[in-house]
Amino acid sequence: MKDEADQYEQRWARYLNVTHSKLLASLPAGAAPRSILDLGCGTGLLLTKLRQHYPDAQLTGVDRSGAMLDQARQRLPQATFIETDLARLHLNPRQYDLIVSSSVFHFVDVALVLSQITPALDPNGWLVVVDYSGESWFRAVGWLYDHFLEAQQALSRRQLARQLTAAGLTVEHQQQFRWRWYLLQVVTAQPASPNRHYP
Numbered sequence: 001m002k003d004e005a006d007q008y009e010q011r012w013a014r015y016l017n018v019t020h021s022k023l024l025a026s027l028p029a030g031a032a033p034r035s036i037l038d039l040g041c042g043t044g045l046l047l048t049k050l051r052q053h054y055p056d057a058q059l060t061g062v063d064r065s066g067a068m069l070d071q072a073r074q075r076l077p078q079a080t081f082i083e084t085d086l087a088r089l090h091l092n093p094r095q096y097d098l099i100v101s102s103s104v105f106h107f108v109d110v111a112l113v114l115s116q117i118t119p120a121l122d123p124n125g126w127l128v129v130v131d132y133s134g135e136s137w138f139r140a141v142g143w144l145y146d147h148f149l150e151a152q153q154a155l156s157r158r159q160l161a162r163q164l165t166a167a168g169l170t171v172e173h174q175q176q177f178r179w180r181w182y183l184l185q186v187v188t189a190q191p192a193s194p195n196r197h198y199p
């Protein structure tokens with residue numbers, strides 16, 4: 001696992017550049033988060049980029065891989081890192097202004113993770129997620145998932161939007177994009193406000 005962590009950024013450099021750029025471009029204009037949580041932060045590369053946008057924010061990363069977190073800790077000694085499975089995450093209510101996740105949701109039970117993180121989001125906070133998009137034609141190449149992506153599932157745009165709504169979030173922006181043969185999506189959501197109307 002340590003070797004994988006060592007080679008991760010080099011091997012996936014272009015992919016990480018594209019996915020992180022999409023996520024950063026989807027950050028709400030004018031947002032000034034004081035506390036940021038990265039779900040499945042890996043080597044901490046995305047947190048490093050977020051620090052450039054929000055230099056005063058407190059950064060927290062969660063990942064189940066100790067080898068990935070070793071690199072993240074070296075890179076961001078002032079940040080907090082939690083080594084745990086996202087299914088076992090225990091967070092304080094309204095703890096974060098911004099929760100992000102990049103290329104992780106296909107590994108996890110999204111409904112379970114959302115049920116844990118939504119209460120931890122400030123009522124004016126934001127969730128921004130980038131991940132594979134499981135649209136039907138892409139799902140058809142299932143062997144790619146099994147043999148290359150090692151994915152548990154990849155939600156379609158509609159499925160992810162439904163999960164977010166069911167968890168008490170409002171989808172503000174959702175966009176699908178491609179990189180090479182990958183189909184991806186980025187979504188921005190906020191806690192639902194009692195004043196908003198939902199169909």
Ligand SMILES: C[S@@+](CC[C@H](N)C(=O)[O-])C[C@H]1O[C@@H](n2cnc3c(N)ncnc32)[C@H](O)[C@@H]1O
Binds near residue numbers: 039040064086102
């Ligand atoms: C493809 S990497 C993405 C890393 C990082 N988000 C990025 O964009 O560079 C997926 C990461 O999710 C972590 N991960 C996968 N499933 C997880 C789970 N159930 N709980 C915590 N971390 C998980 C892996 O250890 C790995 O670091």
